[in-house]
Amino acid sequence: MTALISDPAALPTRPAKARAGGGPLGLLLRSKLVTALASPHGVDSYLERFNPMWAAHEVRARIVSIHRETDGSAPVATLTLQPTSTWRGHRAGQHVLVGVEIPGIAKRFTRAFSISSAASGRGEQFTLTIRAHDEGQVSSYLVREAQAGQVLHLSQAQGEFTLVESPATPTISRLVFITGGSGITPAMSMVRTLLRDGYQRNGVAHAGRKVTFLHFARSPEDQIFAEELAEIAAADNGVDVHLRHGDQVFSEFELRRLVPDYKDTDTWLCGPPGLVELVKAAYGDSDRLRMEFFKPAVARAAQPGEEIEGDISFTRSGKTVAASGASLLEQAEELGLKPEFGCRMGICFSCTRTKTAGTVRNILTGEESALPDEEVRICVTAAAGDCHIDL
Amino acid sequence: MTELMEPVATTTDEKYHGLTHAEIDQLGAELDALRLRIIADLGEVDAEYLRKVVKAQRSFEIAGRALFYLPVIGWVPAVAALSVSKILDNMEIGHNVMHGQYDWMGDPSFNSRMFDWDTMAPAENWKYGHNYMHHTYTNVVGKDRDVGYGILRMDPEQKWNPYYLGNPLWAFLLMTFFEWGVALHDLETEEVFAGRRKMFGGENAPIWRRIRKKMGKQVLKDYVLFPALTGPLFLSTLAGNAVANLVRNVWTFNIIFCGHFPAGVASFSVEETENETRGQWYLRQMLGSANITGGKLMHVMSGNLSHQIEHHLFPDIPARRYPEMAVEVQEICERYGLPYNKGPLHKQLFSVFSKIVRLSFPGGAQKEAPVRGPQAVTDDSLAA
Numbered sequence: 153m154t155a156l157i158s159d160p161a162a163l164p165t166r167p168a169k170a171r172a173g174g175g176p177l178g179l180l181l182r183s184k185l186v187t188a189l190a191s192p193h194g195v196d197s198y199l200e201r202f203n204p205m206w207a208a209h210e211v212r213a214r215i216v217s218i219h220r221e222t223d224g225s226a227p228v229a230t231l232t233l234q235p236t237s238t239w240r241g242h243r244a245g246q247h248v249l250v251g252v253e254i255p256g257i258a259k260r261f262t263r264a265f266s267i268s269s270a271a272s273g274r275g276e277q278f279t280l281t282i283r284a285h286d287e288g289q290v291s292s293y294l295v296r297e298a299q300a301g302q303v304l305h306l307s308q309a310q311g312e313f314t315l316v317e318s319p320a321t322p323t324i325s326r327l328v329f330i331t332g333g334s335g336i337t338p339a340m341s342m343v344r345t346l347l348r349d350g351y352q353r354n355g356v357a358h359a360g361r362k363v364t365f366l367h368f369a370r371s372p373e374d375q376i377f378a379e380e381l382a383e384i385a386a387a388d389n390g391v392d393v394h395l396r397h398g399d400q401v402f403s404e405f406e407l408r409r410l411v412p413d414y415k416d417t418d419t420w421l422c423g424p425p426g427l428v429e430l431v432k433a434a435y436g437d438s439d440r441l442r443m444e445f446f447k448p449a450v451a452r453a454a455q456p457g458e459e460i461e462g463d464i465s466f467t468r469s470g471k472t473v474a475a476s477g478a479s480l481l482e483q484a485e486e487l488g489l490k491p492e493f494g495c496r497m498g499i500c501f502s503c504t505r506t507k508t509a510g511t512v513r514n515i516l517t518g519e520e521s522a523l524p525d526e527e528v529r530i531c532v533t534a535a536a537g538d539c540h541i542d543l
Numbered sequence: 544m545t546e547l548m549e550p551v552a553t554t555t556d557e558k559y560h561g562l563t564h565a566e567i568d569q570l571g572a573e574l575d576a577l578r579l580r581i582i583a584d585l586g587e588v589d590a591e592y593l594r595k596v597v598k599a600q601r602s603f604e605i606a607g608r609a610l611f612y613l614p615v616i617g618w619v620p621a622v623a624a625l626s627v628s629k630i631l632d633n634m635e636i637g638h639n640v641m642h643g644q645y646d647w648m649g650d651p652s653f654n655s656r657m658f659d660w661d662t663m664a665p666a667e668n669w670k671y672g673h674n675y676m677h678h679t680y681t682n683v684v685g686k687d688r689d690v691g692y693g694i695l696r697m698d699p700e701q702k703w704n705p706y707y708l709g710n711p712l713w714a715f716l717l718m719t720f721f722e723w724g725v726a727l728h729d730l731e732t733e734e735v736f737a738g739r740r741k742m743f744g745g746e747n748a749p750i751w752r753r754i755r756k757k758m759g760k761q762v763l764k765d766y767v768l769f770p771a772l773t774g775p776l777f778l779s780t781l782a783g784n785a786v787a788n789l790v791r792n793v794w795t796f797n798i799i800f801c802g803h804f805p806a807g808v809a810s811f812s813v814e815e816t817e818n819e820t821r822g823q824w825y826l827r828q829m830l831g832s833a834n835i836t837g838g839k840l841m842h843v844m845s846g847n848l849s850h851q852i853e854h855h856l857f858p859d860i861p862a863r864r865y866p867e868m869a870v871e872v873q874e875i876c877e878r879y880g881l882p883y884n885k886g887p888l889h890k891q892l893f894s895v896f897s898k899i900v901r902l903s904f905p906g907g908a909q910k911e912a913p914v915r916g917p918q919a920v921t922d923d924s925l926a927a
Contacts, residue, residue: 501646
C-alpha cells in the first residue's frame, strides 16, 4: 500500500505558515520583526548579498549536475537541483517555474518545466528533464549551456496534474499513463514515486498495483530515460512499459487491448497536441482522464506588410475580437472593457498587462514579440496575430 | 487641419520657437530615432550597473544601521552611510525602477509594478501622480500637479493671493519634510480645498489607506525598531535616522526643484497643449526641463535627474543612458535653434530660490522668470 496516494490536504504543498526549513533561524527571518526591519525591500534582498542560497521567502536552486539524456537536434538533459530551504517540496506530476538570466541578453526568462524525480520534501533535491527546443531560448540554454553551480530562480511547485486518484477508486486500483515526447517527465515522476513509496517484494520495489505506461517517442534515439524504463519493464514490479517509436501512433484499439476498461481507469495524459486529440477522442466523456499541456494555444503572427489576421482573447473577461491593428487598449475599450490606463503614449506604465500567449507588435518601435507571459503596455501594443491578454 | 501642412509658421508655430509643424515632426522623428537606437542597445551593462548600485545601496544601509552601535564616534559615519543609502534608494534605484526603466530585465525585484522604495510615499500612489500626471502633462499649469505642488507659487500664471507671501517659508517646510509632502501630495489637497474631493473619503480613501500603511511601516522601522535594537543608544539612533531622512529630504528637494523651476524653463497652458502631436510633446518636455551640470558623482546621487531634459524626453529609458543621449539632444537643440537649459547646481539653485522669493509677491512675469510659453526663452536662441 502506498502512503503517497492519500488525502491531498495531508501533502506538503500548503504547509503551515512559516514552519519552514532552517528551524529557529528560518522562524526568525520570517518573523514580523525582521519583516518590519527589512521593509520595504524584504529580507531576501539583503540575504542574497551574502549568499544566493540564503533565502527566507524566495526559492532559488543551485544546479548540482547536468546529465545528457539524448543527443541529436533536440537534445534532452536532466538537471539535478539543490533548492533553498524555502522549497516546500513537490507532489509527483507537478511543475515549477524556472527563471534564468541568459548571459548576453541580461533578461530573465521564466518558463514552466515538469519535475521528473519522485515526490520531494522540504529543501530536498529534485530533477528537471528538459528538451532543448529550437524556438525555446530557455530550454536550449539550460540543456546546452548551463553549468553546474549556477543559481536559478524558482517558484514553488505548482499544478494539479498530480498523483491523486478519483475518490471512487481504491488506492490499489490500476493506473494508466499515456505520454508523448518530453511529456514523459511528469509521468516519470509519478512512476518513480510509486516504485519508491510502494513495497519491497523479494528485494524489488513494487508499485503495489498494476500500472500501464504507454509512451510515444520519435525514435529510439530520442527516447528519454531509455535505460531506466528498460529496467522498470524487466522487473517484477507491477509496471508494464510500452514504448512506441516512429510512425506508431496512438490507437484506441491498442489501448483497449492493453487496458480493456480504460475508460474507468484513472489515466494521466501528457504530450503533443496530436496525441492529446487522439486520446481525448478515445476517452470521450470519461472523467478519469486528466491532462497537462505544455504549450499554450499556438498563435500565428502576421508577416510584415501582411494584413493582420487573428483574434485577441481577453482571457479574464472571456471576450474576443478580431485584431484590427489598433492598440490593445483601444480594442479592449471597443468591447466595453475598462482597463486602467494613463498617458496613452507608452510612458507611464499604468496600463501594463500580461500577454499570456501570442504575438504582438510595439506600435512605437515596430518590434514584434512572441514570448509567453510577457508584460506589455497595451496603449502602445497591437496584436500581430492571435494573442491572449490577461484582461 | 490643412494649414498645419504649410511650411509657413503659424501663430501656433511661433510659440514653438518659430518651428514649422514639419520641423517639429522632424524633431520628433529624430528623437524617436535616438530612442530606438538606445533601446536596441540596452543589455547586460545596464543590468549590471543597476545591480551594482543596488549592491552599494544595501551595503551603505547595512553599514549605516550597524555603525549606530558604536557610541559617539560611530554616529556621524552612520548618518552619512544611511543618508547615502536612502538617496541612492530613492533616486538612482527607486525613481528609475518605478518608471519601468528596467522592466525589460524581467527581474521581479526591479519591476515597476512590484518595487517600493525607502520613503513615505507608497509606490502605487506616486506612480500615478508622477509617471502619468507629471510626465504626461509636464509644466502644463493647472494639469501638472508638480507645478508648485499645490502649495507654492512657482509660475506667474498661478494667481497671487496673500497666502503666497509665505512662499519661501512653505518651500523651506516642504524641503524639510519633503518625504511626507511627497506622500501627502497624492491626496490632491488643492482639489480638496476647492471642494471637489473629500480629504480621506471617496476616491482618496484607498490613497489615504496606502499612505497610512506605508507611513506606519517607515516610522516603525526608523523611529521605533532600529533605535530600540540599539538599546541604551535609543535616542542617538533615533536622532541619527531622523537626520539621515532629513539629509535625503533636503538633497532630493533641491535636485527636483532644479528640474523644472530654474529661470528660462517654459510653462504651458491647457489650451496650448490640446491636440498636441508627438513632436510637440517632445518639444514641451525639452522646453519645460533643466539640467544640472556636474561630475559622475553628481549624476549618480541625483539618479541622473541632473539630466532632467533627457529624462523627460525618454522617461522609460534607463537613466544611466542620459549622459550619452544628452550629447545628441544638445546637438539637436542647437540645430533647431532651441534652448538647452543647463547650469551648475549652485546657479540653478540660486535661480530657483530667486523665483520662490519673487513669486511670493504679485506679478512676476519679468525677464528673469519665464512668461507664458516657450517664447520667453528665445533671447539666447531666436529661430532664424
